[in-house]
Amino acid sequence: MTPSSLHQLIEALRVLPGVGPKSATRMAYHLLQRDPGGAINLAHAIEYALANLKHCRRCNTFAETELCDICADPQRDAGKLCVVEMPTDLMMVEQTLAFHGLYFVLMGRLSPLDGVGAKDIALSQLLSRVADGEVAEVVLATNFTAEGEATAHYLAQMLQARGLAVSRIARGLPVGGELEHADPGTLAQALVERRPL
Amino acid sequence: MTPSSLHQLIEALRVLPGVGPKSATRMAYHLLQRDPGGAINLAHAIEYALANLKHCRRCNTFAETELCDICADPQRDAGKLCVVEMPTDLMMVEQTLAFHGLYFVLMGRLSPLDGVGAKDIALSQLLSRVADGEVAEVVLATNFTAEGEATAHYLAQMLQARGLAVSRIARGLPVGGELEHADPGTLAQALVERRPL
Numbered sequence: 401m402t403p404s405s406l407h408q409l410i411e412a413l414r415v416l417p418g419v420g421p422k423s424a425t426r427m428a429y430h431l432l433q434r435d436p437g438g439a440i441n442l443a444h445a446i447e448y449a450l451a452n453l454k455h456c457r458r459c460n461t462f463a464e465t466e467l468c469d470i471c472a473d474p475q476r477d478a479g480k481l482c483v484v485e486m487p488t489d490l491m492m493v494e495q496t497l498a499f500h501g502l503y504f505v506l507m508g509r510l511s512p513l514d515g516v517g518a519k520d521i522a523l524s525q526l527l528s529r530v531a532d533g534e535v536a537e538v539v540l541a542t543n544f545t546a547e548g549e550a551t552a553h554y555l556a557q558m559l560q561a562r563g564l565a566v567s568r569i570a571r572g573l574p575v576g577g578e579l580e581h582a583d584p585g586t587l588a589q590a591l592v593e594r595r596p597l
Numbered sequence: 598m599t600p601s602s603l604h605q606l607i608e609a610l611r612v613l614p615g616v617g618p619k620s621a622t623r624m625a626y627h628l629l630q631r632d633p634g635g636a637i638n639l640a641h642a643i644e645y646a647l648a649n650l651k652h653c654r655r656c657n658t659f660a661e662t663e664l665c666d667i668c669a670d671p672q673r674d675a676g677k678l679c680v681v682e683m684p685t686d687l688m689m690v691e692q693t694l695a696f697h698g699l700y701f702v703l704m705g706r707l708s709p710l711d712g713v714g715a716k717d718i719a720l721s722q723l724l725s726r727v728a729d730g731e732v733a734e735v736v737l738a739t740n741f742t743a744e745g746e747a748t749a750h751y752l753a754q755m756l757q758a759r760g761l762a763v764s765r766i767a768r769g770l771p772v773g774g775e776l777e778h779a780d781p782g783t784l785a786q787a788l789v790e791r792r793p794l
Contacts, residue, residue: 403661405649412642415635417627425685430614432650433704438612439643445609446640450633452602464600488622491598507630
């Protein structure tokens, strides 16, 4: 009973992560009924982004040019390479103003349960990137989730075998954090990873 | 630092209901990185639906033809008109196989807090629809939410003033429901709306 173009739109919306049949239906009605201008804008933005975005040749993040702005910046310290999972993570690190090296974006994490293996993230590209003779230290800044930790462990082994210094961002209590409100796992890690003063 | 076409895609995704900046970013990365085929399919489905879907001239639901399949069916009882908020509600009523009349889809509900007034839903179209000389009873099947109830109340007054019989679908315990597990409001309504046997 649903017209086929409406049915196709609902099915097409289900490619979005976290969108099931009910949300897709609600989204389709909203686009058609309340915001056809926003809908056509969305269609064009998808097509434009697919046509114009590529991966930075050096760091693998999304860029419209061969080299992204950071990789093209001669002021950055080419001896340090920070490895993150996604471009959002890169932006979070940049916002700290605490890192002046270059980045490498894996565009994912190892996640065997989701069918994401070593071939699905940019590992081989990372290995050729670190072989440029300039990178001396790799800072692993993948998430502290099970998948992010596994990815960091795997990368550390591969990179150390190539004679690179590898570090991992610290785990511990947040700035301004109180022991009373920390979860036991984080507090345990903060004890284990205590640093001499 | 975000390339402009990526930024535009993230902004464009925010027209979807329930999608904030974080989900939009996640959706954009997913489309670009994991499912470019699904993304282009989505863009085409939006464009195709916008170009091909219109409202059924009689009942206001989405249709690709002037008259939807139900309105075009001469077997339906043209004396009964069931008013619902959205096409999904129409489908739910159809699935019961308990109603053989025709429908009218408001494409919304009165919701002053969201800026949806009488002009934003198809009220004037409903009034000309019920003036066809065939409709004798209007069954109000808007939701039992605050907005749906207000809409039903408003419609009932307008339709009764035009001499039409107006009814509202029943509230009460669900089929198979136990008093022990009913919420007090529903149970109270089931008592107030008890029917003689």
